[in-house]
Amino acid sequence: MKKIFAVIICFLLASCSLPEHTSALLTKKTEIEIKRNPPAFFIARNINIVALGDSLTEGVGDGTQQGGYVGRIEKSLQNEERVKKLEVDNFGVKGYKTTDLLDKLKERKVRSKLEKADIIVLSIGGNDVMKIVRGNILSLDFKLFQKEQKTYEKRLARIIGEIRKKNKTAPIYFVGLYNPFKYTIPELTELDIVVDEWNKATDGILKEDEKAKFVPIADIFSLENEEQLLYKDAFHPNEIGYTLIAERVYKAIYENSRE
Helix, strand or coil: CHHHHHHHHHHHHHHCCCCCCCCHHHHCCCCCCCCCCCCHHHCCCEEEEEEEECHHHHCCCCCCCCCHHHHHHHHHHHCCCCCCEEEEEECCCCCCCHHHHHHHCCCHHHHHHHHHCCEEEEECCHHHHHHHHHHCCCCCCHHHHHHHHHHHHHHHHHHHHHHHHHCCCCCEEEECCCCCCCCCCCCCHHHHHHHHHHHHHHHHHHCCCCCEEEECCHHHHCCCCCCCCECCCCCCECHHHHHHHHHHHHHHHHHHHHC
8 A cells, every 4th residue: 555655656746747648539529518408597697607626627737728627618608599698717726725725715806706606616625635645655544534534524614614605596516536546556446435435525515505516527537438538647637538527517507507
C-alpha cells in the first residue's frame, strides 16, 4: 500500500512535465443532445448560472478551450432556442479545497452573483483527498481518509449553508469525485473504495437539501470505458471526458426542470 501511494506521488509530481501526446480519440466529436421540447423552466426567460469549485469547474485539461463541463452546459443552453438570455459566472479555481471554497464564498462578487443564480453547479473535494495522499506518503491508510472525510462533511455542509444564505431556491448540482488513476494504476483498487465512500457521504449531505442533486461521474472513468478520457497530465479530464461529464450534469438539470 505504501509503495503504491509513493508511486502515485511520484507520478503526480512528474505529470506536469509529461511530453504531449496525441490520440485519434481526442479528436472524436461528441455533443450534448439538445432537447426539442424544453421544460417550462427554459422558455422565454433569462437564466443565470453560477459555477463554484476546483479545477474540474475551471475546466483544466480541456484542450479545446471550451470551458470544461461548465462551458459545454452553457453552449447546450444557448442552443435552446427558447432560452431568452444566458449568463454564466465561473468561479472555479485549480487546487481549491473545501477550505478555499468557504473563503471564496465570503467574497462580495460571489455572494452577489449567487443571489441572482437560477442554477448552481459545484465540484469540490478532490483536492481534499489528494492532500492526504501528498502529505502522508509513508503512513497512508483508510483511517486517515476516514478522519479527513468527517471534517470534509462538516465543511461541505457549511458550504451548502453559505450558498443557501444568499439563495434559498436555486437548484444545486454537485459533480461527484472520480478516480483519476483508473488507467495509470488500475491495481489501486483501494482508492476506488475511498472515492465511493466520499461520494456516498456527499450524496447524504445533499439529500438534506431538497433542491440539491448529486451527479455521479465515477463510472464514466471506469476501466470498461475504452476511450481516452484524461488530459496529458493523466489526472484531469480531456475534452471527451468533460463532454461526458457535461452530458450527465445537463441531463440532471433538464430532468429536474421538468419535475
